[in-house]
Amino acid sequence: MQEDLAAMMYKPGAVIRARGRLWRVLEEPDDPFLSVESLDGAHHTLLYLPREHGAVRHESSPEPRPVLPRDPEQHRLYLEVEHLRTLQADAPFLALQRSRVVPHGYQLVPLLMALESPARVRLLIADDVGLGKTIEAGLIVKELLLRGFAHRVLVLTPAHLKEDWAEAFSRFFHLRFNVFGSQLLRELPPGKNPWQIHERLIAGIDLAKRPEHRDQVLAQPWDLVVVDEAHLASRVQGRNERHRLVRGLAERTGHLLLVTATPHSGHPESFVSLIRHLDPDGQLGLMAGEAVNRARARRHVVQRTRDDVLKWYGAEGKRSPFPERDPQPVPVEPSKNEAQLFALLSEYAGLLMGNNPNAPAQWLAMHFMRRAASSPLALYQSLSNRIERLTALSQEPAESDATEPDLGPLVDRPDERGGEEGADRAYDVAWIEQVRIKTELGYLTGLQEALRARARRPDSKFKRLAELLNDELAGKKTIVFTRYRDTLEYLGSLLPRRLEGLPVFTLHGGHTEAERDDVLDSFARAERGVLVATDVISEGLNLQYHASQVVHYELPWNPNRLEQRNGRVDRFGQPEPVVRVRMLFYERSLDALIFRRLIDKALRIKDQFGVVPNYFGDEEYVKGVVQSIFQKEGFLPHSQQAGLFEQEEADDAELARRARQEGFYGHNEFQLPDVERALHQTYGHLTTPERLNGFFARAAAQWGWGFKSAGAKLTVVQRGRPLAGFDPPVGQAVSFDPWLPESDLLKLDLAHPAVEELMERLRARAWSDRAPARTGLFLADVAGPVFLYLFRARFRGPHELAETLYYEARTPAGEELDGGRTEQLLAALLAGELVQPDGNHEHLLHQAVQLAPSGEAGRRRALDRLLAERSKLTEKLSRVYGPGVAFVQELTMLEPLGSPEWLALTVFVGGRS
The missing domain is CATH 3.40.50.10810 (Tandem AAA-ATPase domain)
Structure with missing residues (x-):
């Protein structure tokens, strides 16, 4: 008997008393800990059961007190909080309103497939x-x-x-x-x-x-x-x-x-x-x-490819959600001095590699060539680092332990590993004699001296970039991507002098998240400007509202990285009809052959088949391409023969054709109307962006904040007490509308820390003895008093905990109201159309409490509704996977958990509001 009582007491949803207050059990006990939250939702903790000395008792959730709040707005806010906090089990999407993400219709298809x-x-x-x-x-x-x-x-x-x-x-x-x-x-x-x-x-x-x-x-x-x-x-x-x-x-x-x-x-x-x-x-x-x-x-x-998504929208007569892309390579002819530098690096590669083209020194040689093709400052820093390392090695004998480095310097990654001189460290010594160290030191010192005066001066590629930004790319904001922080510094110092007052912003992996946000906000606010960035922003950030042009200052040796960079601005929601992409590289350099052998080939194959075989972005494949170039072209590539690798391209194209044919491109289990229907159900009348804006403005006003409403936005007109993650200045626009452009707008959602803090404060106040707000009384268009009871029920399945809210409404004579009439009264209350009557109606509150139902009938109806919806899904899945499949049948294995929780009481009396 004691064991049964303990099992019931510690079930999720059960109400217990411990440490002088009431708690709700959140999860099954993880011996010896029990996860609980206070009934007002303000506190979460773990109870260490052995330390409670048996003082934990099973109790019921306290009923609302028959006391009216001083301000009827408190009751209205409390009802809204309970609706917004409860994860309604029958809602199409729960994640959408509790995320900062701005998904588009096609991005919700995987979620719909998962919820099947x-x-x-x-x-x-x-x-x-x-x-x-x-x-x-x-x-x-x-x-x-x-x-x-x-x-x-x-x-x-x-x-x-x-x-x-x-x-x-x-x-x-x-x-x-x-x-x-x-x-x-x-x-x-x-x-x-x-x-x-x-x-x-x-x-x-x-x-x-x-x-x-x-x-x-x-x-x-x-x-x-x-x-x-x-x-x-x-x-x-x-x-x-x-x-x-x-x-x-x-x-x-x-x-x-x-x-x-x-x-x-x-x-x-x-x-x-x-x-x-x-x-x-x-x-x-x-x-x-x-x-x-x-x-x-x-x-x-x-x-799906981008073309598949376009067809998906087109089938419903919707316009293209993507801009057009205008990609163009921009080859740069090196000056006489720059060509001479490339030749010297070729000689240095020969010095490093000797008679063994597969030596680890090959990767260090490539690294120097790549840095030279990026900027003179990048190469100068690499020379300085190598000289410093060789100087240290020359002062004490080193063991010959030349191992092939990882591909940090070779394969493009967003963490700027190429700036860490990985190849330099991996290739400490591929020789034994100290004389080899001295020979390399002498050669590099000469290169460094020749480059010292030019390291921070404009080179030919920089001048071409400045021409682009002042000419064909002028008038629109541009993101310039570079692989190296040294090159970023180089561009950041030189560009402002060449762009006639155009603001230049820089962003790299050394910035904190707050610093990065500040830079992006400043760039977003600027009417014109250039953002020079490393690959720190090439993944995860959507910048379509910040810029419409991309320049690759040097080529990533990975077609996927190139596409990830472009995808920051060339994506759904880009307001400009055309996104311009420019790819800079030096002719007669390693980058030129990488472009023609790898990047351009991948672009042509994708244009023809819509896909590129996955090995194009693979480290081993990129490594093999570069090795092949070294072997076929010598240490300083100069060939520009378009047909040099025709057979290899034909093989790659055939593999792309097979990948397209054997894949599932264009297949969608859901179409746009399915998504729009689910979105409409998700954003019901209580959770439209407009209603959420209104709730937030009224809730924050309780703590001194003032807002002016303008369309789908709120503008701060008065600052109040700071909230978690929310302390905007006067004039800042905020909104719950996930589809508004993000530029100069603070987005909110139900899981935002400030919104959660407001809901916790309001709920804690409503449940307190000093300012209770779980009971309300309002004038409404009713013939006689109506008692409206709000309950929450929880249900348990093999793998889930589900919950839902429901109402039971009745007259003092016990007559139940139909659902339509109940919804009308509730909608009028939540819309702020009802007021509290004058006079003393306390007897009605006491009568309503005495006549309160148990909530069991409403819970049964709520469960039946859930099971009916799931039964339809179960029938559909059973036709696909066959009858009796466990994970299908488990969808309808829901049972009530604990007793219904009586949250609120609202009394309506006749009269005009």
């Missing part, structure tokens, strides 16, 4: 670069967390993208993820398993696959696993450890999201292996022997 089967989400999100896969995956993660279908989440990604994912979750979804790294390990309590202690974790896939981590990763009960750049975990040579790790996780977790813009290499076995990850136990029937069951798999793959 929320008990077992298995999706390959393979939209093209620039269509917003991070947003699509993030919406699903947030939705599953809110609905209680997931708690423990693991995100695996290439190491250089860990922070990008963490920032995206924080910035767009108000979700805090721990990043597996040295900082996390330093903060780890002694003896704790880092994979076990954190519920939301982002880790590098190559770290997680290591033997010392793999078993620990697989041992954890993850509810949801997200794999970014998932093609790296396909079953191909050299990637088997990644493949085995993801397959092991796929077999153990309920929800799996594979994210990649390039799922198909042109070789079917890699693509098939990704589909197998989605269905390792065969429950979904995605495989038919060794082949993909396309009819089934299309329900688990969302794969």
